[in-house]
Amino acid sequence: MSGNIVLGAGIAGLAAAWRARELGAAMTLYEAAQTAGGLLDSFEVEGWRFDNGVHLSFATEPEVRAVFDLTPYIEHDAVSLNWDRERWLRHPVQNNMFPLPAAEKTALIAGLVERPELEVRTYRDWLLYQYGEAIAERWPLEYTRKYWTVDAQDLGIDWIGNRMRRADIREVLFGAMSPEPTNTYYISKMRYPVRGGYRGFIEPLIEGADIRAGHRAVSVDWRQRVVRFSTGDEVSYDTMINTIPLPALVGMMTDVPADVRDAAATLFATRLDLISVGIARPDVSPSLWFYIYDPDILAARVYSPSWKAPANAPEGHSSLQFEIYSSPRAPQTATVEEMKQNCLDAMEKMGLARRDEVVLLHHKSLPYGNVVFDTGMEARRDLVVSWVRSCGIELAGRFGEWAYLWSNQSFMSGRRAAEAALGRGAGTA
Structure with a gap:
C-alpha cells in the first residue's frame, strides 16, 4: 500500500504532516533517531535540560504562532554580549564600543569612515565595504572563521539578508560615546517555553503525528517510488517530502546524473560540538547568550539554558x-x-565561574549545524534541487532545501512542501 511519506521528523517534516492533516490527508514521518525534533530536540542529563544549540523564537507568521503559542512561554529581551580580549561589549559590537580605549575607538571609527569602494563579490568584500578594514579585521572576519569554519573570502553574500546590520556612522559614534546606546539588534523580543526546552514549542506537532522512529533511509528508488530503511522495511509512496540533508538524499537515490552527483558532493555543512556545563551557583551568565571573538577559545557562541528557562536547571544552579x-x-x-x-578555561577567563563550582560537564556532537554558503554554492545546490524535484520529491527545511532557515522559516517550508506534494492550495482544505 502506498501513501504520503516524509523523511525526517524535525520541525519542517512535522509542519508538513500538520498541514497535511489540515488538508484532510495523512503523512507518515520516518525518523532515523529514536525521538522526533531534529535540531530542535532537547536532551536531559542528570536533571539538567539542554537544547541542541541556542534556540529562541521570534516568529511572526500567524501559522507558526498558532502552534508555538499553544505552549506557555517566557519572553526575553533580545540583548546579548560579546567577549573580546578581556572585555564585555554589547551586541552588535561595532555599535557598542564605549568600553574601548579612546585610541582603539578612534582607529576603528576612522577605518569605517575610510571604508573602501569596491565591487562586492565575496563576504569579505561585503564586510570591508560595510565596516571598513579595522572593524572587519577586529571582529567579523575572526568570527567568520570560528562560526563558518572558512575564511570570509570563500563565502558568498546571498545568505546575509537582515542577519547582520549595516554600519551607520551616527549609531557607531553614539555607541562609542555613550554606555547606553539604542538596541539596534534586528529583533527586540524572543520567546522560549517555560518547560521542556525549545522542543516544547513543537510538542503539539509531535503529539498528532504518525512517526516511525529508528528508521534511517538507506536507498530511494524514485522511479519505483520505494524507500528502503535500515530496519529492512521497504515503503512505497505516492508523495514524498524530504527534510534530511540534501547531499545524503542524493547519495541514496538511484539513477543520479553525474553532474547532479558531483554538485551534491560539493555541498557541506558545519558540525557542532556542544559542551554543556552545570554550575552550583545561580546567574553565572552575563546575558542570555554571547559571542566570543578570541581565537584561542574554541567556542564561537555560548548561551545559558537556565536563563532561557529556570526549569532547565536545578534550583539554585545555572547552566551554560x-x-x-x-x-x-x-x-x-x-x-x-x-x-x-578549553571551555572551562574560557569560563574562568571570562569570570563566569570557577572549575570547583562545576557539577556537570557533558559533550554532545551534532553532524549538521549550518549549511555553509561557500562561493557559488547556490548555483550548485539549485542544480541538485531542480533534479530532485523533477523526480517527484518535494524538499523542505534547512537541510532538505539546503538553505539558511530559522525554525519559523523551516516550519513554513514544511507547510509549502505539503501543499505542493498534495497538489492542493492553502484555501482548499
Missing part, C-alpha cells in the same frame, strides 16, 4: 552551553577532553 564548530573544510582536531578543558 558552548558551541564549537568544525566542517570538512576545517575538521575538528581537538579531543573531547581538550574541548571540555
